[in-house]
Each structure stands twice: as structure tokens, then as C-alpha cells.
Amino acid sequence: MSDITLILLGAGSSSRFESDVKKQWLYSGEIPLWLHVAERFEAMGAFAKIIIVSSREDISLMQHFADYDFVEGGESRQASLKNGLEAVTTTHVLVSDIARCCVPETMIARILAAKDKASCIVPVLPVTDTLYLDQNPLDREKVKIIQTPQLSVTKTLRQALQTDRLFTDDSSAVASMGEKIHFVEGSTEAHKLTTLADLQKLSCIQPPSDRTLTGFGLDIHPFEAEKPMFLCGVPIDVDYGFKAHSDGDVAIHALIDALLGAAGMGDIGELYPDTDEHYAGADSTLLLSDTVRKLKTYGYEIGNVDMTILAQAPRLLPYKEKMRKRIASLLGIRPSLVNIKATTAEKLGFVGRKEGVTVHAVANLRYFNWKTL
Numbered sequence: 001m002s003d004i005t006l007i008l009l010g011a012g013s014s015s016r017f018e019s020d021v022k023k024q025w026l027y028s029g030e031i032p033l034w035l036h037v038a039e040r041f042e043a044m045g046a047f048a049k050i051i052i053v054s055s056r057e058d059i060s061l062m063q064h065f066a067d068y069d070f071v072e073g074g075e076s077r078q079a080s081l082k083n084g085l086e087a088v089t090t091t092h093v094l095v096s097d098i099a100r101c102c103v104p105e106t107m108i109a110r111i112l113a114a115k116d117k118a119s120c121i122v123p124v125l126p127v128t129d130t131l132y133l134d135q136n137p138l139d140r141e142k143v144k145i146i147q148t149p150q151l152s153v154t155k156t157l158r159q160a161l162q163t164d165r166l167f168t169d170d171s172s173a174v175a176s177m178g179e180k181i182h183f184v185e186g187s188t189e190a191h192k193l194t195t196l197a198d199l200q201k202l203s204c205i206q207p208p209s210d211r212t213l214t215g216f217g218l219d220i221h222p223f224e225a226e227k228p229m230f231l232c233g234v235p236i237d238v239d240y241g242f243k244a245h246s247d248g249d250v251a252i253h254a255l256i257d258a259l260l261g262a263a264g265m266g267d268i269g270e271l272y273p274d275t276d277e278h279y280a281g282a283d284s285t286l287l288l289s290d291t292v293r294k295l296k297t298y299g300y301e302i303g304n305v306d307m308t309i310l311a312q313a314p315r316l317l318p319y320k321e322k323m324r325k326r327i328a329s330l331l332g333i334r335p336s337l338v339n340i341k342a343t344t345a346e347k348l349g350f351v352g353r354k355e356g357v358t359v360h361a362v363a364n365l366r367y368f369n370w371k372t373l
């Protein structure tokens with residue numbers, strides 16, 4: 001059994017990446033980047049346990065992909081590392097940024113081979129450009145670029161982090177205790193994905209697969225007198241609406257479920273619970289916009305959507321084009337990629353008796369093609 005636990009830090013907010021998609025969730029082939037990184041490390045078979053530190057929201061989705069140990073991160077890299085360390089029981093811990101997604105196996109092997117040489121083993125690169133600090137040139141032979149993963153004695157790293165001081169990496173914390181740091185050769189392939197421009201420097205990640213993901217959604221709401229009615233975010237000119245916790249836009253609810261279904265992200269009730277007072281009377285267009293934001297964050301783009309509104313009443317023909325345009329604008333896609341169909345129930349069942357409305361929706365997603373960035 002290995003005496004090394006691997007911690008992969010991925011709870012960052014990706015702010016310098018400046019894209020709708022979080023860098024951890026760019027797709028390489030069929031899998032998101034964080035999983036690509038985890039699988040590369042796992043393939044080495046060198047770790048007692050793999051801990052992935054991420055945000056609470058991300059973890060709920062990550063759990064659908066693989067069975068790692070997930071730990072909620074904190075406000076800073078250091079806070080996330082501290083949380084991850086709480087779940088470590090081995091003598092040593094290897095910590096890497098998920099943002100360094102192409103760390104070569106040979107470099108990891110160099111770090112592991114040096115395990116007993118110091119309290120912290122750190123991969124470094126030499127500086128090859130001239131360096132100035134303000135107006136003064138520096139001796140570049142004395143300067144190193146520090147990378148991850150870094151291998152530490154777990155106990156020492158834990159102790160080193162019992163402070164309010166903020167360190168940008170594990171080795172600086174360990175060094176602050178007067179402990180020995182051992183440097184090994186890093187690799188330019190272990191470049192950190194920080195800005196969009198870094199994407200050009202990562203040779204190990206593939207463009208996303210062109211798979212189409214399909215989701216289906218269904219919702220039903222009974223009518224309620226003297227309420228405004230909205231369908232697809234469009235006000236319908238009748239003197240009754242839908243009985244619901246939110247504004248009752250049954251068409252948008254079915255569409256949200258179709259979108260979430262395609263992304264494998266559960267259903268509307270999990271994301272916007274109808275037991276939560278926050279969503280009482282909620283404008284469903286805001287829920288749809290939030291769903292679209294989430295889909296983009298997690299690396300998806302919307303292909304097309306198709307909906308069938310099953311309603312004996314009201315008559316929807318006059319509203320269909322307005323609905324198409326409203327949905328297209330909320331989804332950020334062309335109106336030609338949105339189709340709205342309306343049909344009666346031939347007077348059968350609760351729809352036929354004009355007691356309520358059923359909506360069926362289908363949505364297609366693709367992985368966001370980050371090669372276009």
C-alpha cells in the first residue's frame with residue numbers, strides 16, 4: 001500500500017481565464033479537464049487515495065463522473081489545501097493544481113523518487129530571460145520557477161499551514177518553518193492553465209468530442225383563476241394562470257428539465273426546490289437564464305430545442321412566434337434553433353377538460369469547442 005495521498009486542487013474560480021466556461025470544465029475528448037488530470041495521475045497507480053478539492057456546486061456534478069474522494073474547497077488555494085489535508089491519513093502527500101493539466105509522468109516519477117531527500121520535494125524550471133526587480137537586474141541563476149505537484153511530509157505541511165500567513169504554494173509554507181526543500185527538474189509541459197493564451201501551450205489536451213447530448217423534459221400544471229399566465233416567458237392574455245410555487249411557466253420548466261437532462265445535471269427540483277421560499281412566485285425566465293449560465297460554466301453549448309405544448313385552452317397559435325423568439329433570446333441561440341408546437345388533447349383527459357397544461361421538451365447540447373476561443 002502506498003504511503004502517499006494525492007490531492008488535486010480544483011476549487012478555484014477561474015477568474016483570470018475570462019470565459020463563460022470554467023477552465024476545470026473544458027472538455028478534452030469526452031471528459032472534462034479535471035477528470036483528465038485525475039485519470040493521468042491515477043494511471044500511475046502510485047497513490048493510496050486521490051482527493052479532489054472543489055467547490056460544493058462542482059462536487060455535486062463531479063460525483064456523476066467518477067468515484068474519487070471529494071472535499072469542499074475554501075476561499076484561497078491555501079484554504080482549499082488545508083481542507084484537503086484533513087482527509088489525508090498517509091505520511092506523505094502529493095499536491096497538484098488541476099490547472100496544471102499536462103504534468104508528464106516522468107516528472108512525477110522524479111518527484112516521487114526524491115521522496116526521502118527533504119520535507120518538501122518541488123519541481124522547478126530555470127529562468128532563461130533576464131530579470132529585473134524594479135530598476136535592478138537580478139542574478140537569474142539564483143531564481144527558480146516553481147511548479148506542482150509538490151511532495152510533502154503530511155505532518156510538516158499541516159503544521160506549516162497553522163498560520164494566518166498566506167503562501168502561494170506548499171513549499172513556501174514548509175520553508176517558512178526552516179525545513180529543507182529539495183528541488184527536482186520540472187517540465188515546460190507542466191504549464192499552468194491560467195489565461196486563454198495558455199491553451200496554446202497544453203499539448204496533452206484534445207479538442208472536445210462532437211457528440212450530441214439529448215435531454216427530455218416534461219411538466220404539468222393545473223390552472224388557477226385570476227393569476228397572470230406566462231408560457232415560454234410570454235404573457236398570455238387570459239384571466240387565469242397556473243397553480244405553482246413559481247410563476248408557473250410550465251413550458252420553461254419542461255425546457256429546463258430537458259437542458260439539465262442532456263447535461264446529466266439532475267432536474268429542476270434539485271436546482272430550484274419548490275420547498276425553498278426564495279423561489280416563491282419566481283420568474284421562470286430567471287431560472288432558465290441561470291440554467292443556461294450553469295450549462296456554459298460546465299462546458300456545454302446549446303444546439304437546438306423543440307417543445308410541444310399540450311393545451312385545450314388557451315389558444316396558443318397567436319403566441320408561437322413570440323415564444324420562439326423569447327426562448328431563443330433566453331438561450332442565446334438563433335430563433336431557427338427553437339421550435340414550439342402546440343396541440344389540443346382532442347378533449348381527452350385533464351388537458352381536454354381544460355384543467356391544466358402539459359409540456360414536453362427536447363434539448364440537444366454539444367461540448368463547448370474551446371478551440372474557437
Ligand SMILES: Nc1ccn([C@@H]2O[C@H](COP(=O)(O)OP(=O)(O)OP(=O)(O)O)[C@@H](O)[C@H]2O)c(=O)n1
Nearest residue numbers: 010011012013014015016075076077080098099
Ligand atoms: N480557492 C481556491 C483557489 C484555487 N484553487 C486551485 O489552485 C490551483 C491554482 O490556482 P489558479 O490557477 O489561480 O486557479 P483559479 O483560482 O481558478 O484561477 P484565478 O486565480 O484566475 O481565479 C488551481 O488548480 C485552482 O483550482 C483552489 O483549489 N481553491
Ligand SMILES: C[C@](O)(CO)[C@H](O)COP(=O)(O)O
Nearest residue numbers: 077097146147148168169192
Ligand atoms: C502553486 C503554484 O502553481 C506554483 O507555481 C502557483 O503558486 C499557483 O498560483 P495561483 O496564483 O494560485 O495560480
